[in-house]
Amino acid sequence: MEIKKTSLNKLHQINNAKFVEFAGYEMPIQYSKGIIEEHKFTRSHSGIFDVSHMGQLFIYGNESLAEELEKIFPLDLKNLKQNSSKYSFLMNENAGIYDDLIITKIEEGFLIILNAACKDKDFEILSNLLSSKFKMNLDNNRSLIAIQGPKSVEILNSIINGIDQLNFMTGNWFDSDNQKLFITRSGYTGEDGFEISISNDKAEKFVENLMEKGAQLIGLGARDTLRLEAGLCLYGHELDINKTPVEANLRWAISKSRLSNGGFIGSKKIIDQMRDGSNQIRVGIKPEGRLIAREKTKIFDDKDKQIGEITSGTFGPSVKGPIAMGYVDKEFSKVDTKIFLEVRGKRHPANICTLPFYKKNYVKGLN
Amino acid sequence: MSEVKFSKEHEWITLEGDVATIGITKHATEMLGDIVFAELPEKGSNVEKDGTAGVVESTKAASDVYTPVSGEVVDTNQAIVDDPSKINEDPEGSAWFFKLKMKDQSEMDNLMNKEEYDKFAKESAS
Numbered sequence: 001m002e003i004k005k006t007s008l009n010k011l012h013q014i015n016n017a018k019f020v021e022f023a024g025y026e027m028p029i030q031y032s033k034g035i036i037e038e039h040k041f042t043r044s045h046s047g048i049f050d051v052s053h054m055g056q057l058f059i060y061g062n063e064s065l066a067e068e069l070e071k072i073f074p075l076d077l078k079n080l081k082q083n084s085s086k087y088s089f090l091m092n093e094n095a096g097i098y099d100d101l102i103i104t105k106i107e108e109g110f111l112i113i114l115n116a117a118c119k120d121k122d123f124e125i126l127s128n129l130l131s132s133k134f135k136m137n138l139d140n141n142r143s144l145i146a147i148q149g150p151k152s153v154e155i156l157n158s159i160i161n162g163i164d165q166l167n168f169m170t171g172n173w174f175d176s177d178n179q180k181l182f183i184t185r186s187g188y189t190g191e192d193g194f195e196i197s198i199s200n201d202k203a204e205k206f207v208e209n210l211m212e213k214g215a216q217l218i219g220l221g222a223r224d225t226l227r228l229e230a231g232l233c234l235y236g237h238e239l240d241i242n243k244t245p246v247e248a249n250l251r252w253a254i255s256k257s258r259l260s261n262g263g264f265i266g267s268k269k270i271i272d273q274m275r276d277g278s279n280q281i282r283v284g285i286k287p288e289g290r291l292i293a294r295e296k297t298k299i300f301d302d303k304d305k306q307i308g309e310i311t312s313g314t315f316g317p318s319v320k321g322p323i324a325m326g327y328v329d330k331e332f333s334k335v336d337t338k339i340f341l342e343v344r345g346k347r348h349p350a351n352i353c354t355l356p357f358y359k360k361n362y363v364k365g366l367n
Numbered sequence: 368m369s370e371v372k373f374s375k376e377h378e379w380i381t382l383e384g385d386v387a388t389i390g391i392t393k394h395a396t397e398m399l400g401d402i403v404f405a406e407l408p409e410k411g412s413n414v415e416k417d418g419t420a421g422v423v424e425s426t427k428a429a430s431d432v433y434t435p436v437s438g439e440v441v442d443t444n445q446a447i448v449d450d451p452s453k454i455n456e457d458p459e460g461s462a463w464f465f466k467l468k469m470k471d472q473s474e475m476d477n478l479m480n481k482e483e484y485d486k487f488a489k490e491s492a493s
Contacts, residue, residue: 035426036401036452221400225426290451292404292424315403315426322404344422 006052007143007200008207015217022220023116025053030219038222039317042189043358046151047218048210052143055119056197057126060109061134068130069110073103074245074264076255080105085169085184087253090122095244095266095273098125100235104171104184109134111182113144113195115235129265143203147215148193148226155213156183156194159206163194177202189223190230190358228323229316231284231355237295237311238282238325246273247327249282249355280308281333284355285324285341287313291348292322293341299328300340300347307332307339316357323357324350371459372475373484374435376417379459382475387436390463391423391454394488399425402454407443407465414440414467416474421464423454436474438467 004025012019017028028050030038041047059065066077073088080086085104089097099118104111114122123138130136147156157164160174163183171184179199187193198206211217224234233239239248244266246254254270262271287293297310313324324341332339335354340347369382377395381388396402404424414420414434421432443465447453454462479487 029427030400034401036403221426290404290448292429294429315424317426 004053006050007203008050008052008145011204011207012050012217017217017219020220023053025116027053028217028219030221031217035219035221035225036317038216038218039225041216042149042191042218042222042226043318044150046147046149046155046210046215047189047222048207048215049146049148049218049223050143050207051146051195052200052203053116054144055112055114055116055122056139056142056144057112057114057119057123058106058109058137058139059112059126059130059134060136062109065109065130065134066105068134069103070258071263072126072129072265074254074258074267074270075103076257077103077105077110079257082107083170083172085171085186087250089239089245089250089253090118090125091245091266091270092241093266093269095246095269096241097235097239097243097245097248098122098241100233100239102184102186106171106182111197118235141200142197143200145196145198145203145207145210146187146189146193147196147210148187148189148191148218149215150192151214152191152193155210155215156196158213159209166194168192177205188230188232189226190232190356191226224312225314225317228312228314228325229318229356229358231325231357233282233325234312243327244269244273244278246270247278247280247282277330279330280327281330282311282325283328283333284353284357285310285313285326285339285350286353286357287322287324287341287348287350289348290322291341291343293324293343293348293350297324297326298342299326299350300342301332302338302340310341319357325355328352369475371481372435372478373481373487374433374478375487376433376435377488378433378435380435380475380478382469382472385469385472386441387438387467387469387475388463389420389434389436389465389467391432391458392484392488393458394492396455396458398492399423399427399430401426402451404429405447405451405454405464407448408434408440410440410443412440414438423451432464434465434467435478436467436469437471438469440465441468442466 308328310326
């Protein structure tokens with residue numbers, strides 16, 4: 001199959017991107033400055049991320065749509081305020097995760113942001129679950145651009161006045177350059193920031209405009225170190241069809257009001273696990289010294305028992321040391337528990353730690 | 368000091384008397400990206416030509432470091448273990464990896480000179 005390109009591909013090339021294939025798309029892993037500089041620039045200033053490979057699924061409908069979607073997602077969607085966003089999951093009957101996503105109530109219905117590698121399958125699953133009276137559009141005509149970091153609000157507001165009034169996890173339509181942009185205050189880096197849905201033909205000029213104001217393009221490499229420092233899950237690593245939201249330590253994303261009656265796909269398993277706990281759970285892990293433990297690294301107790309596995313591991317440029325996340329047996333999940341990581345045939349000490357590794361700077365309760 | 372020679376695994380090597388100094392090339396560091404971890408062979412250990420003699424890790428992945436010649440490890444560069452970013456800064460100078468007392472200097476004969484290596488690196492990158 002031919003590799004897909006986003007509407008910013010040419011701009012990435014001009015800016016000396018190194019490309020990788022990601023979920024069928026040619027995406028920039030880094031630009032000339034490299035992952036560590038890009039990471040630090042995002043934390044101190046403002047980074048631009050092309051996330052146009054992600055799915056933007058618009059589902060049109062009124063209150064009956066919210067009711068139908070509540071049979072799928074563990075959220076209180078009937079009471080979700082217009083322009084508010086929630087993090088959630090598409091699950092199977094065993095609460096295994098098909099995808100993690102952000103769902104936003106918009107005037108016309110709902111907008112769901114899906115992972116690139118999952119979006120086509122998600123569309124198929126949702127089409128089969130929802131009545132055909134609700135029109136669905138996995139919109140390939142729109143790009144998605146994230147701008148993240150402390151200077152992002154100032155930079156974006158100088159182009160689109162009023163975005164500084166958005167609270168974290170809310171969005172709205174804004175006018176710019178004779179077209180409507182849907183902008184949410186959100187992101188996946190642990191920084192304050194925004195995600196902008198914009199038509200493909202306007203995306204390049206819009207990003208060039210952000211760059212003129214001082215923001216810089218950041219690749220997927222730094223996106224990964226940023227999200228890992230922020231303790232955020234990445235589908236295909238922390239999350240997959242064999243993991244449930246409770247095992248992934250994402251209980252907070254399940255609406256409490258949905259736990260008494262269930263009625264969503266996977267609800268029986270979720271309710272059982274919320275009550276009884278799960279055998280394994282996702283934790284933060286800090287290796288001692290400088291050792292990096294990558295995905296699939298086996299985790300042992302102080303004897304010879306394997307107690308889990310690493311799902312993501314790297315060097316955290318802002319925490320200035322190695323960091324990892326993984327799953328361990330429940331009894332080893334307490335903070336400060338000493339564990340051992342098998343790297344290149346040797347066991348190295350590490351400790352269970354609290355997440356995130358890097359403290360968030362989200363803007364809350366502005367208004 | 369001898370002419371700098373290069374291996375297909377992107378190591379450089381110089382010889383002074385019977386002691387070889389070995390590091391990784393600038394081209395290698397550009398391929399790897401930001402290096403954040405380095406592991407070196409133990410002093411006093413013996414390493415074999417084309418065998419593993421260390422590890423470097425970038426933010427992206429781990430890579431083995433091979434030795435282009437055999438010998439006994441007589442010195443290692445602790446400075447790059449303490450601050451691996453030095454490898455990106457000066458890979459073919461102060462950020463050498465280890466020194467070997469060579470057994471058989473003819474092992475140097477089949478290595479590439481600078482011109483040959485630059486051509487090889489360019490071709491292997493494309």
